Amino acid sequence: MSATVLEAPVGASVTPATYCYDAFDKQFVAERTAQFRDQVERRLAGLLTEEQFKPLRLMNGVYLQLHAYMLRVAIPYGTLSAVQLRRLADIAERFDKGYGHFTTRQNLQFNWPRLVEIPDILEQLAEVEMHAIQTSGNCIRNVTTDQWAGVAADEIMDPRPWCELLRQWSSLHPEFSFLPRKFKIAVTGSPVDRAAVATHDIGLRMKRDGEGRPGFEVLAGGGLGRTPILARTVRAFLPADELLAYVGAILRVYNRFGRRDNKFKARIKILVHEQGIEAFRAAVEAEYAAGEHAAEAALTRAELARIQAHFQPIGYEDDLPERDPGFDRAVFEDEVFAGWVRGNLVRHKVPGYAIVNISLKPVGGIPGDATAAQMRTVADLAERHGLGEIRVTHEQNLVLPHVRLRDVHAVWEALGEAGLATPNLGLISDIIACPGMDYCALATARSIPVAQAVARRFADLDRQRQIGDLKIKISGCINACGHHHVGHIGILGLEKKGVESYQITLGGDAGADAAIGKILGPGFAYDEITDAVETIVDTYLQGRNGPGETFLAFHARVGAAPFKEALYAAR
Amino acid sequence: MQHDENRLVFQDGQFTDDVWVDLPDDGPIPVEGPAIVTLVRLAGDDGEYFLHGGCRIGVRLRPEDRLGDLVPWMARLELIALNFEKFTDGRPYSAARLLRERMGYRGRLRATGEVLVDQYAAMRRCGFDSFVVAKGRALRSWQAARIEMSVRYQAPQESVLERRHARRAVLEVA
Ligand code: SF4
Numbered sequence: 001m002s003a004t005v006l007e008a009p010v011g012a013s014v015t016p017a018t019y020c021y022d023a024f025d026k027q028f029v030a031e032r033t034a035q036f037r038d039q040v041e042r043r044l045a046g047l048l049t050e051e052q053f054k055p056l057r058l059m060n061g062v063y064l065q066l067h068a069y070m071l072r073v074a075i076p077y078g079t080l081s082a083v084q085l086r087r088l089a090d091i092a093e094r095f096d097k098g099y100g101h102f103t104t105r106q107n108l109q110f111n112w113p114r115l116v117e118i119p120d121i122l123e124q125l126a127e128v129e130m131h132a133i134q135t136s137g138n139c140i141r142n143v144t145t146d147q148w149a150g151v152a153a154d155e156i157m158d159p160r161p162w163c164e165l166l167r168q169w170s171s172l173h174p175e176f177s178f179l180p181r182k183f184k185i186a187v188t189g190s191p192v193d194r195a196a197v198a199t200h201d202i203g204l205r206m207k208r209d210g211e212g213r214p215g216f217e218v219l220a221g222g223g224l225g226r227t228p229i230l231a232r233t234v235r236a237f238l239p240a241d242e243l244l245a246y247v248g249a250i251l252r253v254y255n256r257f258g259r260r261d262n263k264f265k266a267r268i269k270i271l272v273h274e275q276g277i278e279a280f281r282a283a284v285e286a287e288y289a290a291g292e293h294a295a296e297a298a299l300t301r302a303e304l305a306r307i308q309a310h311f312q313p314i315g316y317e318d319d320l321p322e323r324d325p326g327f328d329r330a331v332f333e334d335e336v337f338a339g340w341v342r343g344n345l346v347r348h349k350v351p352g353y354a355i356v357n358i359s360l361k362p363v364g365g366i367p368g369d370a371t372a373a374q375m376r377t378v379a380d381l382a383e384r385h386g387l388g389e390i391r392v393t394h395e396q397n398l399v400l401p402h403v404r405l406r407d408v409h410a411v412w413e414a415l416g417e418a419g420l421a422t423p424n425l426g427l428i429s430d431i432i433a434c435p436g437m438d439y440c441a442l443a444t445a446r447s448i449p450v451a452q453a454v455a456r457r458f459a460d461l462d463r464q465r466q467i468g469d470l471k472i473k474i475s476g477c478i479n480a481c482g483h484h485h486v487g488h489i490g491i492l493g494l495e496k497k498g499v500e501s502y503q504i505t506l507g508g509d510a511g512a513d514a515a516i517g518k519i520l521g522p523g524f525a526y527d528e529i530t531d532a533v534e535t536i537v538d539t540y541l542q543g544r545n546g547p548g549e550t551f552l553a554f555h556a557r558v559g560a561a562p563f564k565e566a567l568y569a570a571r
Numbered sequence: 572m573q574h575d576e577n578r579l580v581f582q583d584g585q586f587t588d589d590v591w592v593d594l595p596d597d598g599p600i601p602v603e604g605p606a607i608v609t610l611v612r613l614a615g616d617d618g619e620y621f622l623h624g625g626c627r628i629g630v631r632l633r634p635e636d637r638l639g640d641l642v643p644w645m646a647r648l649e650l651i652a653l654n655f656e657k658f659t660d661g662r663p664y665s666a667a668r669l670l671r672e673r674m675g676y677r678g679r680l681r682a683t684g685e686v687l688v689d690q691y692a693a694m695r696r697c698g699f700d701s702f703v704v705a706k707g708r709a710l711r712s713w714q715a716a717r718i719e720m721s722v723r724y725q726a727p728q729e730s731v732l733e734r735r736h737a738r739r740a741v742l743e744v745a
Contacts (some may be wrong), residue, residue, distance in 0.1 A: 024731045052658070168724045168732075172724070174723075175693075256666075260662075302732075303732050
């Protein structure tokens with residue numbers, strides 16, 4: 001097996017239009033890996049206590065889980081090359097149990113590495129320009145964005161160059177490595193917010209001013225967890241080249257004044273909430289105004305131009321027609337293919353291309369899990385048919401962002417052979433679930449088995465399509481890693497007197513009209529929760545004004561009453 | 572408080588014994604110092620003396636102390652000690668940068684409290700140049716390992732952004 005680790009990629013060698021490390025970036029990751037190897041050795045030699053080692057390993061993405069260490073690998077803004085994905089497959093086989101888990105933060109987790117081997121894994125990652133820096137700990141985490149960045153037809157601008165700039169700027173930041181709590185930044189380049197920016201510590205929405213110059217609406221203070229709060233606007237329009245300095249000002253205010261007396265009140269959302277948005281904004285603006293930022297803005301401009309050059313699309317076939325006759329014919333002739341196309345294909349901004357979404361939610365599977373073989377299949381397909389690029393979505397799926405329409409049918413067939421052609425994108429069985437009791441030391445209930453049971457109950461595709469756009473999100477404890485607060489149907493697993501109890505929220509939304517779901521009523525036992533979800537869905541189906549009225553629209557119109565009636569009246 | 576036998580000071584690349592004495596808020600003021608007082612004492616009844624007196628003075632700050640209160644004494648202060656109550660408390664990093672970059676402080680900036688070798692580089696980059704290290708395990712760690720990163724992505728030191736910019740400038744000339 002180990003012989004295949006360095007195997008050359010199959011298929012045509014393509015350089016995807018994503019960021020490539022320069023000599024500085026390479027040296028940085030190499031030094032960081034050596035540093036961590038030294039820290040692990042000192043820990044094993046007893047020179048570091050576990051308490052002292054903990055924040056160091058967390059800064060490198062190493063958690064102590066229920067059964068073993070867990071390594072969380074950063075996938076900056078969810079963009080991967082085929083070479084990188086293939087390397088992740090190799091690591092999964094050599095150092096783990098042959099699979100990996102894609103997370104809601106567009107990262108990948110290995111659940112079974114041994115501590116002594118983690119420095120070796122980091123070296124394997126560094127060879128393909130990857131790392132695990134700041135995927136945990138009280139620091140600035142991996143920056144996330146729209147999984148269709150750069151290819152979505154509705155985008156103002158590709159946000160990834162700014163994400164990359166933020167990635168570099170936040171890497172081992174000397175001032176901001178011991179914040180009161182973790183800190184998450186999300187960026188959207190599209191008004192249709194697929195990055196759920198309002199649920200982040202800082203959310204950035206790309207805008208253009210009256211003269212067409214790029215900039216951001218800057219939001220701060222969003223977060224889920226035990227106190228879900230949506231971010232508020234700090235600056236309605238910030239010129240883009242002031243981004244680093246302004247984000248730095250927000251972080252400095254937070255680092256100095258954020259609460260450190262209580263872990264549960266330490267996120268920036270509590271600071272914004274307790275100070276009030278006006279006072280918080282005044283503090284940030286005062287800090288920003290006191291600094292001298294012209295030189296940094298000039299550097300930002302120059303650096304951004306350099307980074308943007310990496311993201312210039314290359315390799316598109318010019319002048320393809322809007323439609324491809326072969327593709328159209330396949331849709332007409334093959335009903336199963338047509339169903340998958342309807343659910344999983346999205347319009348690309350370049351004519352003749354499509355965005356192919358790959359569901360990691362097969363019925364009965366573990367949401368977000370992929371085997372090494374599946375990763376290799378996707379990597380191969382990306383190289384043969386997708387300009388060598390893959391995206392990871394916060395909904396725990398994968399994307400081939402540039403596939404020629406003419407190749408879509410072949411891609412679909414290959415995906416099907418690998419068990420990756422589940423046509424349920426955005427449907428009720430496309431569930432986000434955190435690891436829960438199966439892996440997580442903090443869990444109060446199981447979440448993966450609940451997702452599996454619900455998906456099995458609604459396995460019938462016709463029924464799923466009849467239900468339409470319905471997002472279920474499940475967390476195994478109040479920390480809300482499964483984003484249940486913003487699920488159309490949110491499920492939170494708690495523990496009541498030693499037994500699992502599942503609380504349901506309705507009406508949450510992670511999109512541009514972000515909303516926190518409202519708790520429906522008393523919780524349900526583990527063996528009742530699937531029935532409860534079905535009752536909610538049936539209530540919607542019976543009451544809606546036809547299929548045009550989505551679950552969210554129906555809920556907005558009628559409120560919680562009919563659901564409560566259906567669920568609790570019989571009790 | 573007298574000179575502490577259980578700790579060493581790391582500064583200018585080596586370990587030395589500490590010449591500074593931590594003065595309690597109620598003890599007598601030495602004529603020559605060097606003495607480190609709290610902000611309460613500095614800004615209290617003895618403030619005038621500290622402003623004009625002959626002793627070498629330093630101040631030790633708690634994370635919640637307001638930096639602005641130091642302004643009258645800035646020119647007199649030879650040492651400012653920022654305390655890491657826990658090494659996970661990141662507030663002194665911001666305070667250090669504000670003292671160096673906003674308030675123009677050029678004297679010794681000392682890290683006290685839970686000062687660990689793994690945070691040495693970050694502390695130094697934020698402006699600390701004096702580190703109080705407990706003897707024992709922590710000290711052994713300081714001697715065993717000090718792998719520093721040569722690549723930095725942010726100010727205040729020369730960052731990768733600036734180094735790339737310098738290379739671009741070379742290209743323009745060439
Ligand atoms: S929500 Fe709770 S159980 Fe689920 S992953 Fe997060 S901490 Fe673990």
